Amino acid sequence: MKENWQAIDTQKGCCCHDSQAAFFDRAVEQLGLTVSQQELLLQSFREVSVQIPLKLHHDGEETLHTFTGYRVQHNHARGPFKGGLRFHPDVNISEIRALAQLMTWKTALVDIPFGGAKGGIAVDPSRLLVDELEILTRRFVQKMAPVFGVDKDIPAPDMNTNPQVMAWIFDEYSKFNGYTPGVVTGKPIDLGGLQGRLEATGNGVAFVTAQTFNDLSLPLKNAAVIIQGFGNVGSYAALRLQSMGARVTGISDVDGALFNADGIDIVSAIQFVQKNGSLKGFPHAENISNEQLLTQPCDALIPAALEGTINCESESGINTKIIIEAANMPVTHMANDKLRARGITIVPDILANAGGVIASYFEWVQNVQRFAWDRDTVQQRMEACLSHAYTDVRKLSEKSQVDLRTAAYQLAVMRVLRSVELRGF
Ligand code: NAD
Numbered sequence: 001m002k003e004n005w006q007a008i009d010t011q012k013g014c015c016c017h018d019s020q021a022a023f024f025d026r027a028v029e030q031l032g033l034t035v036s037q038q039e040l041l042l043q044s045f046r047e048v049s050v051q052i053p054l055k056l057h058h059d060g061e062e063t064l065h066t067f068t069g070y071r072v073q074h075n076h077a078r079g080p081f082k083g084g085l086r087f088h089p090d091v092n093i094s095e096i097r098a099l100a101q102l103m104t105w106k107t108a109l110v111d112i113p114f115g116g117a118k119g120g121i122a123v124d125p126s127r128l129l130v131d132e133l134e135i136l137t138r139r140f141v142q143k144m145a146p147v148f149g150v151d152k153d154i155p156a157p158d159m160n161t162n163p164q165v166m167a168w169i170f171d172e173y174s175k176f177n178g179y180t181p182g183v184v185t186g187k188p189i190d191l192g193g194l195q196g197r198l199e200a201t202g203n204g205v206a207f208v209t210a211q212t213f214n215d216l217s218l219p220l221k222n223a224a225v226i227i228q229g230f231g232n233v234g235s236y237a238a239l240r241l242q243s244m245g246a247r248v249t250g251i252s253d254v255d256g257a258l259f260n261a262d263g264i265d266i267v268s269a270i271q272f273v274q275k276n277g278s279l280k281g282f283p284h285a286e287n288i289s290n291e292q293l294l295t296q297p298c299d300a301l302i303p304a305a306l307e308g309t310i311n312c313e314s315e316s317g318i319n320t321k322i323i324i325e326a327a328n329m330p331v332t333h334m335a336n337d338k339l340r341a342r343g344i345t346i347v348p349d350i351l352a353n354a355g356g357v358i359a360s361y362f363e364w365v366q367n368v369q370r371f372a373w374d375r376d377t378v379q380q381r382m383e384a385c386l387s388h389a390y391t392d393v394r395k396l397s398e399k400s401q402v403d404l405r406t407a408a409y410q411l412a413v414m415r416v417l418r419s420v421e422l423r424g425f
Pocket residue numbers: 157158159160161201228229230231232233234252253254255290304305306307326327328353354356357
Protein backbone atom coordinates (compact mmCIF):
# COMPACT_ATOMS: atom_id res chain seq x y z
CA MET A 1 0.00 0.00 0.00
CA LYS A 2 2.68 2.48 1.05
CA GLU A 3 4.67 1.73 -2.12
CA ASN A 4 1.71 2.84 -4.18
CA TRP A 5 1.52 6.13 -2.33
CA GLN A 6 5.19 6.79 -2.93
CA ALA A 7 4.79 6.06 -6.63
CA ILE A 8 2.08 8.71 -6.82
CA ASP A 9 4.37 11.64 -6.21
CA THR A 10 7.16 10.55 -8.47
CA GLN A 11 5.45 8.97 -11.44
CA LYS A 12 1.76 9.63 -11.67
CA GLY A 13 1.28 12.99 -10.07
CA CYS A 14 -0.89 14.20 -12.86
CA CYS A 15 -3.37 11.30 -12.83
CA CYS A 16 -6.63 12.25 -11.12
CA HIS A 17 -7.25 8.81 -9.57
CA ASP A 18 -3.85 8.87 -7.91
CA SER A 19 -4.37 12.51 -6.95
CA GLN A 20 -7.26 11.42 -4.74
CA ALA A 21 -4.86 9.16 -2.80
CA ALA A 22 -2.24 11.93 -2.69
CA PHE A 23 -4.75 14.39 -1.21
CA PHE A 24 -5.66 11.79 1.43
CA ASP A 25 -1.99 11.14 2.17
CA ARG A 26 -1.26 14.82 2.65
CA ALA A 27 -4.27 15.34 4.90
CA VAL A 28 -3.49 12.44 7.22
CA GLU A 29 0.19 13.37 7.52
CA GLN A 30 -0.66 15.89 10.25
CA LEU A 31 -3.20 13.64 11.97
CA GLY A 32 -0.68 11.06 13.15
CA LEU A 33 -2.61 8.05 11.79
CA THR A 34 -0.79 4.72 11.83
CA VAL A 35 -0.13 2.91 8.54
CA SER A 36 -2.68 0.24 9.51
CA GLN A 37 -5.33 2.88 10.22
CA GLN A 38 -4.61 4.42 6.82
CA GLU A 39 -4.91 1.03 5.12
CA LEU A 40 -8.21 0.36 6.84
CA LEU A 41 -9.56 3.73 5.71
CA LEU A 42 -8.34 3.44 2.13
CA GLN A 43 -9.36 -0.10 1.19
CA SER A 44 -12.76 -0.75 -0.37
CA PHE A 45 -15.23 -2.79 1.68
CA ARG A 46 -16.46 -4.56 -1.47
CA GLU A 47 -15.86 -4.27 -5.23
CA VAL A 48 -18.32 -5.89 -7.64
CA SER A 49 -18.00 -6.11 -11.39
CA VAL A 50 -20.68 -7.67 -13.57
CA GLN A 51 -21.03 -8.73 -17.18
CA ILE A 52 -24.10 -7.36 -19.02
CA PRO A 53 -24.72 -8.93 -22.44
CA LEU A 54 -27.10 -6.97 -24.68
CA LYS A 55 -28.34 -7.36 -28.25
CA LEU A 56 -28.15 -4.03 -30.11
CA HIS A 57 -30.16 -3.23 -33.23
CA HIS A 58 -28.60 -0.68 -35.55
CA ASP A 59 -29.12 -0.16 -39.31
CA GLY A 60 -31.25 -3.31 -39.45
CA GLU A 61 -28.47 -5.44 -37.99
CA GLU A 62 -28.45 -7.25 -34.67
CA THR A 63 -25.13 -7.45 -32.79
CA LEU A 64 -24.28 -8.81 -29.37
CA HIS A 65 -22.32 -6.52 -27.03
CA THR A 66 -21.01 -7.39 -23.59
CA PHE A 67 -20.84 -4.40 -21.26
CA THR A 68 -19.14 -4.26 -17.86
CA GLY A 69 -20.83 -2.71 -14.83
CA TYR A 70 -19.17 -1.81 -11.52
CA ARG A 71 -20.12 -0.99 -7.96
CA VAL A 72 -17.45 -0.16 -5.41
CA GLN A 73 -18.60 0.10 -1.80
CA HIS A 74 -15.84 1.91 0.01
CA ASN A 75 -16.88 2.43 3.63
CA HIS A 76 -20.15 2.16 5.58
CA ALA A 77 -19.05 2.95 9.13
CA ARG A 78 -21.36 5.99 9.30
CA GLY A 79 -24.37 4.59 7.42
CA PRO A 80 -25.46 2.78 4.23
CA PHE A 81 -23.21 3.08 1.17
CA LYS A 82 -24.18 6.07 -1.00
CA GLY A 83 -22.98 7.26 -4.38
CA GLY A 84 -23.84 7.87 -8.00
CA LEU A 85 -23.91 5.69 -11.10
CA ARG A 86 -22.31 6.94 -14.29
CA PHE A 87 -22.69 5.68 -17.84
CA HIS A 88 -19.57 6.63 -19.78
CA PRO A 89 -17.17 4.81 -22.11
CA ASP A 90 -14.19 5.62 -19.86
CA VAL A 91 -15.70 4.04 -16.73
CA ASN A 92 -13.18 1.62 -15.17
CA ILE A 93 -12.54 0.08 -11.78
CA SER A 94 -9.77 2.46 -10.66
CA GLU A 95 -11.88 5.53 -11.47
CA ILE A 96 -14.90 4.08 -9.65
CA ARG A 97 -12.73 3.09 -6.68
CA ALA A 98 -11.36 6.64 -6.33
CA LEU A 99 -14.83 8.16 -6.69
CA ALA A 100 -16.24 5.77 -4.05
CA GLN A 101 -13.58 6.92 -1.57
CA LEU A 102 -14.42 10.50 -2.37
CA MET A 103 -18.06 9.81 -1.48
CA THR A 104 -17.04 8.48 1.95
CA TRP A 105 -15.22 11.73 2.72
CA LYS A 106 -18.03 13.84 1.25
CA THR A 107 -20.86 12.30 3.29
CA ALA A 108 -18.70 12.52 6.43
CA LEU A 109 -17.76 16.14 5.78
CA VAL A 110 -21.38 17.29 5.47
CA ASP A 111 -22.22 15.00 8.40
CA ILE A 112 -25.02 12.90 6.90
CA PRO A 113 -25.45 9.28 7.99
CA PHE A 114 -24.11 7.57 4.88
CA GLY A 115 -20.92 5.89 3.76
CA GLY A 116 -19.39 6.05 0.30
CA ALA A 117 -19.84 4.09 -2.92
CA LYS A 118 -19.78 4.63 -6.68
CA GLY A 119 -20.76 2.62 -9.72
CA GLY A 120 -21.25 2.71 -13.42
CA ILE A 121 -21.31 0.99 -16.76
CA ALA A 122 -18.63 1.40 -19.42
CA VAL A 123 -20.96 2.49 -22.22
CA ASP A 124 -21.65 5.49 -24.42
CA PRO A 125 -25.39 5.90 -23.81
CA SER A 126 -25.77 8.31 -26.75
CA ARG A 127 -25.16 5.31 -29.06
CA LEU A 128 -28.00 3.23 -27.57
CA LEU A 129 -31.71 3.39 -28.31
CA VAL A 130 -33.85 4.30 -25.28
CA ASP A 131 -35.20 0.73 -25.09
CA GLU A 132 -31.63 -0.65 -25.12
CA LEU A 133 -30.59 1.72 -22.35
CA GLU A 134 -33.56 0.62 -20.27
CA ILE A 135 -32.74 -3.10 -20.70
CA LEU A 136 -29.07 -2.45 -19.90
CA THR A 137 -30.02 -0.56 -16.71
CA ARG A 138 -32.49 -3.24 -15.60
CA ARG A 139 -29.95 -6.05 -16.16
CA PHE A 140 -27.37 -4.10 -14.18
CA VAL A 141 -29.87 -3.82 -11.29
CA GLN A 142 -30.72 -7.57 -11.47
CA LYS A 143 -27.05 -8.39 -11.02
CA MET A 144 -26.41 -5.76 -8.34
CA ALA A 145 -29.64 -6.40 -6.39
CA PRO A 146 -27.89 -8.44 -3.65
CA VAL A 147 -25.65 -5.50 -2.74
CA PHE A 148 -28.23 -2.69 -3.19
CA GLY A 149 -30.87 -1.94 -0.55
CA VAL A 150 -32.51 0.91 1.35
CA ASP A 151 -30.29 0.23 4.38
CA LYS A 152 -27.38 -1.22 2.39
CA ASP A 153 -26.44 0.79 -0.69
CA ILE A 154 -28.39 3.59 -2.39
CA PRO A 155 -27.33 4.70 -5.90
CA ALA A 156 -28.04 8.15 -7.40
CA PRO A 157 -27.52 9.99 -10.71
CA ASP A 158 -24.10 10.97 -12.01
CA MET A 159 -22.69 11.58 -15.49
CA ASN A 160 -25.16 10.56 -18.23
CA THR A 161 -27.70 9.13 -15.80
CA ASN A 162 -30.88 10.98 -14.94
CA PRO A 163 -34.27 10.66 -13.14
CA GLN A 164 -35.56 8.26 -15.82
CA VAL A 165 -32.63 5.89 -15.24
CA MET A 166 -33.27 6.12 -11.47
CA ALA A 167 -36.97 5.28 -12.12
CA TRP A 168 -35.95 2.07 -13.96
CA ILE A 169 -33.64 1.15 -11.06
CA PHE A 170 -36.41 1.71 -8.51
CA ASP A 171 -38.89 -0.32 -10.58
CA GLU A 172 -36.55 -3.23 -11.25
CA TYR A 173 -35.47 -3.50 -7.62
CA SER A 174 -39.09 -3.18 -6.39
CA LYS A 175 -40.21 -6.09 -8.61
CA PHE A 176 -38.34 -8.49 -6.37
CA ASN A 177 -38.37 -6.63 -3.04
CA GLY A 178 -41.74 -4.85 -2.92
CA TYR A 179 -42.29 -1.09 -3.23
CA THR A 180 -38.89 0.37 -2.25
CA PRO A 181 -38.50 4.02 -3.33
CA GLY A 182 -35.64 4.54 -0.83
CA VAL A 183 -33.34 2.15 -2.74
CA VAL A 184 -32.32 4.93 -5.14
CA THR A 185 -32.36 8.75 -5.06
CA GLY A 186 -32.69 11.33 -7.83
CA LYS A 187 -36.03 9.78 -8.91
CA PRO A 188 -38.72 11.74 -10.76
CA ILE A 189 -41.03 13.67 -8.36
CA ASP A 190 -43.97 11.40 -9.33
CA LEU A 191 -42.09 8.36 -8.02
CA GLY A 192 -41.04 9.69 -4.62
CA GLY A 193 -38.36 12.06 -5.91
CA LEU A 194 -37.46 15.21 -4.02
CA GLN A 195 -38.63 18.71 -4.90
CA GLY A 196 -35.42 20.49 -5.92
CA ARG A 197 -33.17 17.38 -6.27
CA LEU A 198 -32.49 17.98 -9.97
CA GLU A 199 -31.01 21.43 -9.34
CA ALA A 200 -29.57 20.70 -5.86
CA THR A 201 -25.93 20.06 -6.84
CA GLY A 202 -25.76 23.13 -9.10
CA ASN A 203 -27.53 25.31 -6.52
CA GLY A 204 -25.14 24.06 -3.84
CA VAL A 205 -22.17 24.92 -6.08
CA ALA A 206 -23.56 28.46 -6.48
CA PHE A 207 -24.13 28.75 -2.72
CA VAL A 208 -20.55 27.70 -1.94
CA THR A 209 -19.24 30.07 -4.65
CA ALA A 210 -21.11 32.97 -3.04
CA GLN A 211 -19.69 32.07 0.40
CA THR A 212 -16.17 31.97 -1.02
CA PHE A 213 -16.50 35.37 -2.70
CA ASN A 214 -17.82 36.76 0.58
CA ASP A 215 -14.92 35.31 2.58
CA LEU A 216 -12.38 36.72 0.15
CA SER A 217 -14.17 40.12 0.21
CA LEU A 218 -14.79 39.91 -3.54
CA PRO A 219 -18.10 41.13 -4.99
CA LEU A 220 -20.11 38.39 -6.73
CA LYS A 221 -22.14 41.02 -8.54
CA ASN A 222 -20.78 41.37 -12.07
CA ALA A 223 -17.98 38.87 -11.31
CA ALA A 224 -16.85 36.93 -14.40
CA VAL A 225 -17.54 33.20 -14.02
CA ILE A 226 -16.55 30.44 -16.45
CA ILE A 227 -18.18 27.02 -16.25
CA GLN A 228 -16.80 23.92 -17.96
CA GLY A 229 -19.59 21.38 -18.62
CA PHE A 230 -23.22 22.33 -19.16
CA GLY A 231 -25.05 19.25 -17.92
CA ASN A 232 -27.05 18.88 -14.74
CA VAL A 233 -24.50 20.47 -12.41
CA GLY A 234 -23.00 23.11 -14.72
CA SER A 235 -26.27 24.44 -16.13
CA TYR A 236 -28.01 24.83 -12.76
CA ALA A 237 -24.91 26.37 -11.19
CA ALA A 238 -24.78 28.84 -14.10
CA LEU A 239 -28.47 29.67 -13.75
CA ARG A 240 -28.25 30.30 -10.01
CA LEU A 241 -25.03 32.32 -10.23
CA GLN A 242 -26.52 34.52 -12.95
CA SER A 243 -29.59 35.10 -10.77
CA MET A 244 -27.20 36.13 -7.95
CA GLY A 245 -25.71 38.83 -10.23
CA ALA A 246 -22.61 37.07 -11.59
CA ARG A 247 -21.69 37.38 -15.28
CA VAL A 248 -21.33 33.89 -16.79
CA THR A 249 -18.85 34.71 -19.55
CA GLY A 250 -17.99 31.18 -20.66
CA ILE A 251 -19.72 27.80 -20.86
CA SER A 252 -18.90 24.54 -22.63
CA ASP A 253 -19.95 21.00 -23.36
CA VAL A 254 -18.31 18.04 -25.02
CA ASP A 255 -18.82 19.64 -28.47
CA GLY A 256 -17.06 22.95 -27.74
CA ALA A 257 -17.12 26.20 -25.78
CA LEU A 258 -18.77 29.62 -25.93
CA PHE A 259 -17.46 32.97 -24.71
CA ASN A 260 -19.07 36.39 -24.31
CA ALA A 261 -17.36 38.98 -22.10
CA ASP A 262 -20.71 40.69 -21.43
CA GLY A 263 -22.23 37.47 -20.11
CA ILE A 264 -24.20 34.64 -21.75
CA ASP A 265 -27.96 34.45 -21.24
CA ILE A 266 -28.17 31.13 -19.37
CA VAL A 267 -31.94 30.70 -19.64
CA SER A 268 -31.64 30.88 -23.45
CA ALA A 269 -28.65 28.52 -23.42
CA ILE A 270 -30.57 25.92 -21.38
CA GLN A 271 -33.57 26.20 -23.71
CA PHE A 272 -31.23 25.85 -26.70
CA VAL A 273 -29.69 22.65 -25.28
CA GLN A 274 -33.14 21.22 -24.46
CA LYS A 275 -34.13 21.76 -28.11
CA ASN A 276 -30.87 20.85 -29.88
CA GLY A 277 -29.17 18.45 -27.48
CA SER A 278 -25.96 20.51 -27.29
CA LEU A 279 -24.59 24.08 -27.13
CA LYS A 280 -23.30 23.75 -30.70
CA GLY A 281 -24.72 26.59 -32.81
CA PHE A 282 -25.89 28.73 -29.87
CA PRO A 283 -25.85 32.37 -31.07
CA HIS A 284 -24.84 35.53 -29.14
CA ALA A 285 -21.41 34.15 -28.15
CA GLU A 286 -18.06 33.46 -29.76
CA ASN A 287 -17.19 29.82 -30.49
CA ILE A 288 -13.89 28.83 -28.93
CA SER A 289 -12.24 25.50 -28.12
CA ASN A 290 -12.54 23.76 -24.77
CA GLU A 291 -8.83 24.40 -24.21
CA GLN A 292 -9.22 28.14 -24.92
CA LEU A 293 -12.13 28.37 -22.48
CA LEU A 294 -9.90 27.43 -19.55
CA THR A 295 -7.44 30.23 -20.36
CA GLN A 296 -9.94 33.11 -20.49
CA PRO A 297 -9.46 35.55 -17.57
CA CYS A 298 -12.19 35.25 -14.94
CA ASP A 299 -12.89 35.68 -11.23
CA ALA A 300 -14.11 32.10 -10.74
CA LEU A 301 -13.55 28.98 -12.82
CA ILE A 302 -16.00 26.14 -12.22
CA PRO A 303 -15.07 22.77 -13.74
CA ALA A 304 -18.34 20.79 -13.93
CA ALA A 305 -17.52 18.04 -16.44
CA LEU A 306 -15.02 15.23 -16.14
CA GLU A 307 -12.25 14.56 -13.63
CA GLY A 308 -8.68 15.61 -14.32
CA THR A 309 -9.47 18.42 -16.77
CA ILE A 310 -7.25 20.83 -14.81
CA ASN A 311 -3.92 19.05 -14.96
CA CYS A 312 -0.23 19.73 -15.50
CA GLU A 313 -0.89 20.60 -19.14
CA SER A 314 -3.85 22.94 -18.75
CA GLU A 315 -2.84 24.52 -15.41
CA SER A 316 -0.37 27.11 -16.71
CA GLY A 317 -2.95 28.90 -18.88
CA ILE A 318 -5.51 29.28 -16.12
CA ASN A 319 -6.23 32.89 -15.21
CA THR A 320 -8.66 33.02 -12.29
CA LYS A 321 -8.80 33.93 -8.58
CA ILE A 322 -10.98 31.02 -7.46
CA ILE A 323 -11.64 27.45 -8.62
CA ILE A 324 -14.84 25.81 -7.39
CA GLU A 325 -14.69 22.04 -7.98
CA ALA A 326 -18.23 21.27 -9.13
CA ALA A 327 -17.08 18.05 -10.83
CA ASN A 328 -15.49 15.25 -8.84
CA MET A 329 -11.68 15.28 -8.93
CA PRO A 330 -11.33 17.91 -11.70
CA VAL A 331 -7.93 19.18 -10.47
CA THR A 332 -4.96 16.80 -10.27
CA HIS A 333 -2.76 17.15 -7.23
CA MET A 334 0.29 18.51 -9.07
CA ALA A 335 -1.86 21.13 -10.80
CA ASN A 336 -3.45 21.84 -7.40
CA ASP A 337 -0.07 22.69 -5.90
CA LYS A 338 0.98 24.93 -8.77
CA LEU A 339 -2.34 26.79 -8.71
CA ARG A 340 -2.15 27.30 -4.96
CA ALA A 341 1.41 28.58 -5.30
CA ARG A 342 -0.03 31.21 -7.65
CA GLY A 343 -2.46 32.29 -4.90
CA ILE A 344 -5.57 30.71 -6.42
CA THR A 345 -8.17 29.57 -3.88
CA ILE A 346 -9.50 26.06 -4.60
CA VAL A 347 -12.74 24.92 -3.01
CA PRO A 348 -12.59 21.09 -3.04
CA ASP A 349 -15.18 18.81 -4.63
CA ILE A 350 -16.19 17.12 -1.38
CA LEU A 351 -17.47 20.50 -0.20
CA ALA A 352 -18.37 22.32 -3.42
CA ASN A 353 -20.64 19.67 -4.96
CA ALA A 354 -22.02 18.14 -1.74
CA GLY A 355 -25.43 19.79 -2.26
CA GLY A 356 -26.41 16.79 -4.39
CA VAL A 357 -25.76 14.12 -1.78
CA ILE A 358 -27.37 16.25 0.94
CA ALA A 359 -30.53 16.46 -1.18
CA SER A 360 -30.28 12.72 -1.83
CA TYR A 361 -30.20 12.19 1.93
CA PHE A 362 -33.41 14.26 2.30
CA GLU A 363 -35.05 12.20 -0.46
CA TRP A 364 -34.09 8.95 1.26
CA VAL A 365 -35.37 10.20 4.66
CA GLN A 366 -38.69 11.18 3.09
CA ASN A 367 -39.02 7.85 1.27
CA VAL A 368 -38.36 5.96 4.48
CA GLN A 369 -40.89 8.16 6.36
CA ARG A 370 -43.40 8.26 3.44
CA PHE A 371 -43.36 12.05 3.71
CA ALA A 372 -42.47 15.03 1.47
CA TRP A 373 -41.08 18.52 2.07
CA ASP A 374 -41.63 21.53 -0.22
CA ARG A 375 -38.89 22.96 -2.47
CA ASP A 376 -38.09 25.95 -0.20
CA THR A 377 -37.63 23.70 2.85
CA VAL A 378 -35.31 21.44 0.87
CA GLN A 379 -33.26 24.41 -0.34
CA GLN A 380 -33.01 26.01 3.12
CA ARG A 381 -32.01 22.76 4.83
CA MET A 382 -29.47 21.95 2.12
CA GLU A 383 -27.90 25.42 2.45
CA ALA A 384 -27.82 25.12 6.26
CA CYS A 385 -26.00 21.80 5.97
CA LEU A 386 -23.51 23.17 3.41
CA SER A 387 -23.01 26.31 5.45
CA HIS A 388 -22.04 24.28 8.56
CA ALA A 389 -19.56 22.23 6.56
CA TYR A 390 -18.14 25.32 4.86
CA THR A 391 -17.63 27.10 8.21
CA ASP A 392 -16.01 24.00 9.77
CA VAL A 393 -13.58 23.72 6.86
CA ARG A 394 -12.74 27.41 6.82
CA LYS A 395 -12.10 27.46 10.60
CA LEU A 396 -9.87 24.37 10.55
CA SER A 397 -7.97 25.67 7.54
CA GLU A 398 -7.22 28.92 9.41
CA LYS A 399 -6.41 27.17 12.69
CA SER A 400 -4.09 24.56 11.17
CA GLN A 401 -2.74 26.81 8.41
CA VAL A 402 -3.64 24.31 5.69
CA ASP A 403 -5.54 24.71 2.44
CA LEU A 404 -9.31 24.12 2.24
CA ARG A 405 -8.94 20.64 0.72
CA THR A 406 -6.58 19.41 3.42
CA ALA A 407 -8.88 20.79 6.13
CA ALA A 408 -11.94 19.17 4.51
CA TYR A 409 -10.21 15.78 4.27
CA GLN A 410 -8.97 16.01 7.87
CA LEU A 411 -12.47 16.68 9.20
CA ALA A 412 -13.97 13.87 7.13
CA VAL A 413 -11.27 11.29 7.78
CA MET A 414 -11.40 11.78 11.55
CA ARG A 415 -15.21 11.39 11.57
CA VAL A 416 -14.97 8.14 9.62
CA LEU A 417 -12.11 6.85 11.77
CA ARG A 418 -14.05 7.56 14.99
CA SER A 419 -17.06 5.61 13.65
CA VAL A 420 -14.88 2.73 12.48
CA GLU A 421 -13.24 2.49 15.89
CA LEU A 422 -16.49 2.82 17.84
CA ARG A 423 -18.07 0.06 15.75
CA GLY A 424 -14.97 -2.08 16.18
CA PHE A 425 -14.53 -3.13 12.52
P1 NAD B 1 -23.93 15.49 -17.05
O1 NAD B 1 -23.74 14.25 -17.81
O2 NAD B 1 -25.30 15.98 -16.79
O3 NAD B 1 -23.11 16.70 -17.73
C1 NAD B 1 -21.76 16.64 -18.05
C2 NAD B 1 -21.43 17.82 -18.96
O4 NAD B 1 -20.03 17.84 -19.22
C3 NAD B 1 -22.12 17.76 -20.32
O5 NAD B 1 -22.50 19.08 -20.70
C4 NAD B 1 -21.02 17.26 -21.24
O6 NAD B 1 -21.22 17.62 -22.60
C5 NAD B 1 -19.84 17.97 -20.62
N1 NAD B 1 -18.55 17.44 -20.98
C6 NAD B 1 -18.17 16.13 -21.07
N2 NAD B 1 -16.90 16.05 -21.46
C7 NAD B 1 -16.47 17.34 -21.60
C8 NAD B 1 -15.25 17.92 -22.00
N3 NAD B 1 -14.20 17.15 -22.33
N4 NAD B 1 -15.16 19.27 -22.03
C9 NAD B 1 -16.21 20.06 -21.69
N5 NAD B 1 -17.39 19.55 -21.32
C10 NAD B 1 -17.51 18.21 -21.29
O7 NAD B 1 -23.14 15.26 -15.66
P2 NAD B 1 -23.37 15.98 -14.27
O8 NAD B 1 -24.34 15.19 -13.48
O9 NAD B 1 -23.60 17.45 -14.52
O10 NAD B 1 -21.95 15.74 -13.58
C11 NAD B 1 -20.84 16.57 -13.89
C12 NAD B 1 -19.76 16.35 -12.83
O11 NAD B 1 -20.31 16.65 -11.53
C13 NAD B 1 -19.23 14.91 -12.71
O12 NAD B 1 -17.88 14.98 -12.32
C14 NAD B 1 -20.04 14.33 -11.57
O13 NAD B 1 -19.36 13.26 -10.94
C15 NAD B 1 -20.14 15.53 -10.67
N6 NAD B 1 -21.25 15.49 -9.71
C16 NAD B 1 -22.54 15.35 -10.14
C17 NAD B 1 -23.57 15.34 -9.20
C18 NAD B 1 -25.02 15.27 -9.62
O14 NAD B 1 -25.90 15.38 -8.74
N7 NAD B 1 -25.33 15.12 -10.88
C19 NAD B 1 -23.29 15.45 -7.82
C20 NAD B 1 -21.95 15.59 -7.43
C21 NAD B 1 -20.94 15.62 -8.38
